Each structure stands twice: as C-alpha cells, then as structure tokens.
Amino acid sequence: MKNVLVTGAGGYIGSILVPKLLEKNYTVTVIDRFFFGVDKLQPHNNLTIIHEDCRRLKEEHFIDVDAVIDLVAISNDPSGELFKEVTYEVNFAARVNTAMLAKKMGVERYILPSSCSIYGFQDKDTIVDEYAETNPLTVYAKANEEAENGVLPLAEDNFTVTVMRQATVYGYSPRMRFDLAVNGMTYGAWENGIIPLMRDGSQWRPMVHVEDTTDVMCLLLEADAHMVNGEIFNVGSKRNNYQLGSLAEEIAAALPIDVKIEWYGEPDHRSYRVNFEKIENALNWEANYTAADGALQIYQKLEAGTLEKTEQTITLNWYKELIKWQNIMKQVGMYGGILEIQKNDQLSIAHRSRGVFF
Structure with missing residues (x-):
C-alpha cells in the first residue's frame, strides 16, 4: 500500500490522518470540496490535492491508487436531519460508487469509516458487538448503514473491504469541531465553568480519540488482508464507554478549574454500549487516550490561544x-x-x- 486516496480529507478526521500517512511515507491524494478551507492540510511533496465533489468522481481519479480511505460524509445528526437527501447522496450513494470505481480500477484495498451510531438505542444491559442487530435512529446513522451494506458485498480476494464503526470521536484537530460531546463539554467548561449536558445523563455512548481512530486507519492499510477483508470492526475501547453524566464528571475532574454541570433539552434517546474486543484481539490494537486526556489537550490549547471557537467549528x-x-x-x-x-x-x-x- 504505497499510494493512498483519501476522500473528505480536509475534515476533522482527515486533517489528522493525512499528515500521519505522509509521515509513514505514503504518497497521498486527497479529494474534497474543502468547505472548511484547504489550509487545514500543509503542503508536502507527496501530497496531491484535488478539489472535487465525491458525487462526481471518475475512473481517472483511481489510476495508480493502491488503497482508498473513504472519509467523506455530511457529518453529525443535526446536519443529516436538515440535509436529508444530500446526506444519503454523500454518505451512502457516493461512497458505494467510490468503492465500485476503486474495484474496477484495480485498487487493492478500501476502508469505510462508518459509525457506532448505527446501534442507535439498545437495552441498558446489552453491550453490542459487530454481530448485534443494528437500530439506526437518524438519517446520518441510516445512511452509514446503507453504505456498509453497499460496500461489503464488493469484497473479493483481490479487493479488500473493511468497515470501521467508529465511536463518537473527540480530541484536537486542525479542523476543530466543538459540536462533538467531549469537545463541546470542554469548551463550555473553559469558557464559563459550565458543562452543558443533555438530560438525563444515564445514556451510554462510546468515545474514541481522533488520534486513536486514525491510527486504526493506518493499521488497516497494512493488516493481513485475510484478517480484515469483508470485516466490520468497532473502533474504541471498553474504558471509553461512558454514561454521559459520568463523562461530564470525568472531564470536570480533569481540568484545573472549578466546573459545574448544567442540564438542558429533552432526554436523548440514543443509548448504546459497545464491545471492542474484536479489533483488540484480531489486530492487537488498544486505544491510547481517554476522554480526560482529550479534554485536557483541548483545554490547554484554548488557554494558550492556539485554538478558538469559530463558526467553522460548529459543522451545521x-x-x-x-x-x-x-x-x-x-x-x-x-x-x-x-x-x-x-x-x-x-x-x-x-x-x-x-x-x-x-
């Protein structure tokens, strides 16, 4: 795997992944509309930037490509609900088309970063693994599940397809997002000493640091095809399965300031605990970060003045x-x-x- 194509590379995860691939001596081609600016990626001799919509990709984009990491997506539930048709076009149809084009052009490996949100709501005593029944509740989650169902059947001996069901991502990125749970809580704590928390705090949600999930993407490029072809991996860790109330308390304890929790909104009906043993056992991988680590990292950057909340940091x-x-x-x-x-x-x-x- 020498030449890697990354769609949606200018986003929250892509702007962490691409420099990591370049450091590992990959030649990287990125395709994005760059809604949040191309400045999130630094120039590099082995980096080619293509401004194109993922819904308009052609065979020529896949010439001499060895692997595709298909990050492109209309991100988060509020955006998905407002832009329903576009979300299905981008998160489902375009990604399936990308996988089909990649296979046709002789690309060896395709990685789909999906989401644990497709588990939706589960019984409080249930911990779901990759074989559990899914229950997507939002357009964003449903489109991810349809993308999974569209790309997995393409897997063959000469075309390795792997799906990553990522927990909710957190941590610092050049294309920062404060509309993610840990990041938003941290900003509220830093700004006014208050963590805003949607009622009632008992809901379960798995988390994963952006550095950890991009490490998995790099790992999947090199993993034995027989271990990952046609497979789904939940990406996160048992330690990062949080009830949101406990998550807020951990973030508050990690920061060197006095913080209180302020409740808002109607109860969030999404609740799911996730089992991550498959990726830990199959690929000998473990997450390195906790929510406390991510919160402290963001807090320090806010304090140093190297990070600020702007209109761009709230996706919708x-x-x-x-x-x-x-x-x-x-x-x-x-x-x-x-x-x-x-x-x-x-x-x-x-x-x-x-x-x-x-």
Whole structure:
C-alpha cells in the first residue's frame, strides 16, 4: 500500500490522518470540496490535492491508487436531519460508487469509516458487538448503514473491504469541531465553568480519540488482508464507554478549574454500549487516550490561544453560513464577478481610446 486516496480529507478526521500517512511515507491524494478551507492540510511533496465533489468522481481519479480511505460524509445528526437527501447522496450513494470505481480500477484495498451510531438505542444491559442487530435512529446513522451494506458485498480476494464503526470521536484537530460531546463539554467548561449536558445523563455512548481512530486507519492499510477483508470492526475501547453524566464528571475532574454541570433539552434517546474486543484481539490494537486526556489537550490549547471557537467549528452552522453566502452571491454577482467583472470588447475599446488599458 504505497499510494493512498483519501476522500473528505480536509475534515476533522482527515486533517489528522493525512499528515500521519505522509509521515509513514505514503504518497497521498486527497479529494474534497474543502468547505472548511484547504489550509487545514500543509503542503508536502507527496501530497496531491484535488478539489472535487465525491458525487462526481471518475475512473481517472483511481489510476495508480493502491488503497482508498473513504472519509467523506455530511457529518453529525443535526446536519443529516436538515440535509436529508444530500446526506444519503454523500454518505451512502457516493461512497458505494467510490468503492465500485476503486474495484474496477484495480485498487487493492478500501476502508469505510462508518459509525457506532448505527446501534442507535439498545437495552441498558446489552453491550453490542459487530454481530448485534443494528437500530439506526437518524438519517446520518441510516445512511452509514446503507453504505456498509453497499460496500461489503464488493469484497473479493483481490479487493479488500473493511468497515470501521467508529465511536463518537473527540480530541484536537486542525479542523476543530466543538459540536462533538467531549469537545463541546470542554469548551463550555473553559469558557464559563459550565458543562452543558443533555438530560438525563444515564445514556451510554462510546468515545474514541481522533488520534486513536486514525491510527486504526493506518493499521488497516497494512493488516493481513485475510484478517480484515469483508470485516466490520468497532473502533474504541471498553474504558471509553461512558454514561454521559459520568463523562461530564470525568472531564470536570480533569481540568484545573472549578466546573459545574448544567442540564438542558429533552432526554436523548440514543443509548448504546459497545464491545471492542474484536479489533483488540484480531489486530492487537488498544486505544491510547481517554476522554480526560482529550479534554485536557483541548483545554490547554484554548488557554494558550492556539485554538478558538469559530463558526467553522460548529459543522451545521458553517453549512448554513455557506448556503447564506451562496444565495447572496447569486443575487449580487454579475458578469463573472462582484465589483470586478469580466470586460467586454466595447468597454475595452472605449477605455483604450482614453488611454486606459486592461
């Protein structure tokens, strides 16, 4: 696995993964719309950046590619509920199409980062493994499950397909997100000493640090194909299975300030505990980070002034902002610009006659 193609590479996970791949001497091609800016990835001799929509990929994008890590997604439940059709197009249809194109063009390995959210709601005494019945409750979760069902049947001896069901990700990233549980709690604690927590705190949720899940992606590139082909792996750890109330308490205890918990909203009906023994046993992998580690990491960056909360760090808010400005541009744009416009021949002739040249 020398040449790796990463879709959605400018996002929260991709901006951690790509530098890690480059450090491991992979040649990396990234494909993204870069809604959050291309500046999240630093230039590198072995990095090729392609601005393209994942719904418009062609065979030529997969020439000489050895492996695909298909990160692209409309991320989080609120975005999925607001942009339902787009979420199915991107998170399901486009990723299945990417896998099909990759297989057709001779790519050897395809990795689909999916989500543990497809377990949805489970009995409080149940700990689900990869063979448990799923129960997706949101558009985001349902689209992930359909993507899994679309790519896994493509697995053959010469085309290794692996699905990662990631726990809820947390930790610092250049494309920071404060709309994730641990990250949002940490910001609230840092900003005003309050952790906002959705009622009633008893719901279970698995967590995984962004460094840990990207380590797994690197591991899957090199793992024995017979161990991972056609397989689903839950990615996280037993230690990172949290009840949200206990999670808030752990974050509060990890920070060097006084923090209190403030409840809000209606009870969250998503609740699931996840078993991670399969990946630990099959690939001899263990998570390195806890929520306390991630919270302290973010807190220190906020304190140092190297991290701030902006419109971009709340995914749904930024999508809405982009759409707002797209509508404004449609209204005021004319002749290929706003203040500066494309010049026509008559205007150029008129100005030349007055000694003004374009």
